Amino acid sequence: MSIRMIALPSTALALAGLAALGVGSAASRPLTLAASDPVRGGTLLAGIPDNPDHLDSALSYTNEGWQILQATADGLLQFRRQAGSDGVKIVPDIATAMPTVSKDGLTYSLSVRPGVRFSPPVNRAVRASDFKFAIERLFRVDSGGVGFYTGIKGAASYAKTRKGGISGIVANDKKGTISFHLTERDGTFLDYLAIPFAFAVPAGTPDKDVSTIAAWRVGTGPYMISGYEPKHGVTITRNPNFKQWTPETPDGYLDKIEIKIGVTPQNAVNLTANGQLDWYFEPVAADRLTEVRARYPKQVHDFARGNVTYFDLNQRKKPFDKLAVRQAVNYAIDRSALVKIFGGQGTATENIIPPSFGAAYRKHDLYPYDLAKAKAMIKQAGVVGAKVAVWSHNTDPTPKAAQYMASVLTSIGFKTTVKTVDESVYWDTIATQKGDPQVAFNDWNQDFPEGQDFIDVILNGEHITNVGNNNVSNTNIPALNKRINAAKRLPLGPKRDAIWAQLDEAFMRQDAGWVPFLNRQVTRFVSTRVNGLVFNPSYFELFPSMWLSK
């Protein structure tokens, strides 16, 4: 359920060189630019290369969409609107307090804060049933987020019938309470209530994408989307119905955000340098970064982000059915060469979990670069000369990474080809058993900051499916599956984190179905007047914190 960036047209990208994502220091440090006090007012001129996928919290599943929605809508809970590791903690948003959890860990009860109102033209106050409605609506609009909520009692049958509501969500509008009954304990349920899929949606909203339907495109945040013309622009203005209800849900400083659609990364750099653009949704065009860093050092910012970039080795396909072969590939890859291909924008890794996850990340060094050893292992396994296809999407610099992988595989004795498919089709193609890639480029960006989103979602063999399969390597080690299932039931905290860290190493040692190589980061280039940049790992850059100096 990894969140994606919007899929961009290949050529616009190639040309514009939106290549490596971000850089810099691995540590996620909170960033405070403000030397003076924040100023209220002003219009932020923002740019984005293509449409944000959706401006409907049920459907949006990209950085860009979430980043807009976090400023215009709220859920019962939220990740603290802070940068880096401070932004991992979950706090109440529209709920009056954190949920009370029943002893068996299966029931979560919350109260809805009175007086929070939807933006015009809906205007009315948020009710408990709006949250129930929002989650049920996910199933009716075929949302990509339904997977997070199938653990609620009655959700599975509701997915089929779409009638009678989800029995496991009980909302009482009079008392303003809502409770969720789960089929199994799940420590990350709190995370599920904080991501945009669970944001309040006024009951009665039609069962279709409301991105372009102003009457229903409403929310509760300090801002509202007052205009959206696909391929042209999005206008965000203050929500007149917003009254700050807790310090954790801050009011914004900006009066208005004008997002121009269709600004290429290359053009964004030029416009920002000229002061015609304040802020851009995507990282700095890779081949401009060195220049921009040198010329405008104060306007470039690096942010950590929960990402791991890797290759899958499909163990249902020869020759990768052999553990030794998969380990050999891990030895044969020079990870620092791949970092160069990604413009040096990130840090090399062989872990599954990214470093920004705190205790769940424990660095291991099982596979130092050793080409000779890899060659010997391949020979010993008797698979020299096997045919191998490396799959890649076409967004730069991924094809280059795939070509590097191909050259490595050739050098250890395989016959290698590369297949490239447009990014918008690629993820579906590698996620079907029919597509069946042997080696596939892959990356995973956190949906929420918890080890489960990596270890369980991707590598638990019980989740392997024919279609929409995240476990592209088809990793399935029953003993480890069991440990994952046990860890999932634990409440969030250090004990859980420690298990994820152990499993990370266990998978790389016993399975090696992955060749992780990079933790990418985000690099931004902003105009001189932008202040207050706060990069939250889940909601991305927070619009309400930004302000413009005069």
Place this chain on the structure above:
Amino acid sequence: MAQQVAARRRPGPWRLAGRRLARNRVAIVAAGVFLAIVLACTLGAPLWADHVAHHGPDDQNIQGTVQVDGKAVPVVGLDGTPIGPGWHGPYLLGADANGRDLFVRLLYGGRTSLIVGLGAAVVCLALALALALPAAYFGGAVDSVISRLLDLIWSFPVYLLAVALATSLAIGGFHAGPISVGAGSLWLPVSVIAVVFVPYVARPLRGELLALRRAEFVEAAVAHGAGPLRVMVGELLPNIASSALVFFTLIVANNILTEAALSYLGVGVSLLTPSWGNIIQQGFSSIVTAPALTVAPGIAILLTVVSLNVLGDGLRDALDPHASSRTSFDERAV
């Protein structure tokens, strides 16, 4: 018969054309340039790779260094910027992001582009003749059906068609009975380009053939009981050979441009095979830090295409000095 007798006495039309061409200095220079490019890409490529650069076109050297003025310079910098052009043997024009020698790739890429250009031209011309000959010979319903088919391909936005075909073929390859083309095969761009440009050749050829069909010598052959195939191949075909030849050079030029455009759209030649088009496509993303990766293959294309176009122009003048105007073939779609 009378024609053949005459041909023996006076220099033949081909020989005359040859003489006229030889007088056209610009066309001769163009032919020379094209020949030089072909030689460099075929014979020159391995020689340069083995003896000067000491790198093959696919040898990646991301972590390596190269000696420049006695100093070791990394082939690819830490920020991913490759070494630029310089007058050193290896990496004459610099390297690409994967640390491959640009000049060597240009030479080998030229092979691919020329193969695609020539191959697609052969296929395209063959298809065009296969459609135009029966259309002109039989006329009537056959002609109508073929003409409408050509209209259809003609009206279909070229790049959408090419992209649609190339994408579907690139994922799964093409399998129909005994014919099987694997994904990544050079046959894919060749056939896509050939099909797309068939109407551009078939239409004018059909027009010319229609006129020929009514010519006396053709009617005479038919009257003598010659079968359709015999008339088409024996009488009609030789008489449009000169037009076909002119078309051929122009289509090759056009195909090389199209290969580049398709690669630019990401659906051309498979990535592991260097071609001028995909070298440009991969170089675009670093046009600021490594402009040579975009500029050099573009100039190679420009040179090749100009030489072919000038040569084609010269050939037409030579073969048909009274040509009413330029043939209706044009490259506006590229």
Place this chain on the structure above:
Amino acid sequence: MLSFVARRLAGLVAVLLAISVLVFVVFNVIPGGDPALRLAGRHPTQDNIRQIRKDWGFDRPIYVQYGDTMTRLFLKRDLISYQDQTPVLPTIERGIPATMSLAIGAALIWTVLGVGIGVLSGIRQGRLADRVLTVVSMLGISTPIFWLGAVLLYLLTFRFRDSPFFSWIPSGGYVPLTKDPVQWAAHLALPWLVLSVVSIGFYSRVVRSSLIETRSADYVRTARALGLSPRRVLLRHTLRTSLIPVVTLFGLDFGAAVGGTVILVEPIFGLQGVGQYAQESVAHLDLPPLMALTLYGAFFVVLFNALVDIAYRVLDPRIRVG
């Protein structure tokens, strides 16, 4: 004449229909193009996918789906994209001003420059000017335009950005004519040039050879013999006749530009016109906008083909077009 026009228009509709069927079929058999998977997001349940097939009608026979798409495109006018479920037709409409500004401006440039160079080249046949101009137009014909666009953009907006000659050139985007005519032209200057380069080269070649041919035609020689001034002959007789092929070409080229070539030019400059929409949709294998855009593109190509045939009959009554 009327029946001819009617037949051409009927043919136009028939070709468009055939094209729409072809596009629909091709994009339905593409492996990896299954829109249900895309709509389901990255971690779909089997139920979810089945449900999407049902909701969006992907489980129905392909001809029913085709009919539905065409109905939504032409009658209900509420077609939405698979990629982000945005309405297709309003998006195309919003793109038209940029695309038309680009195409019409470029057409003006290529006609004026192409004819100008051609005439100059023709009346100076064989001299130095002719030679130089011939090389120039040959270069124009042989340029990969997407490459030219990228290189120009790099040179003028990055490499020499600080030079006073080029500092006015914006690095992309579109400004509506109604908002700021000067910026409109500034933003379109490079795209116009890039889109017209091939046609400039081509027209000048055509005009040149046509001019040379007409000059040796009997009636022109007669006019000269009758003592008309060379200038008068050139303007009144030669030029008029030798421009007939230009009319033909213009129709075909303009149709092809609006219906196709803009695909290559718009994305480079981020003009957000119809061409860029087409290029993005094709990259995303997004069938609904592709259907609309292909028909839109083919419409222009076919329409201008038909107009050329009609114009031909009007201009030159000797020609009988079937």
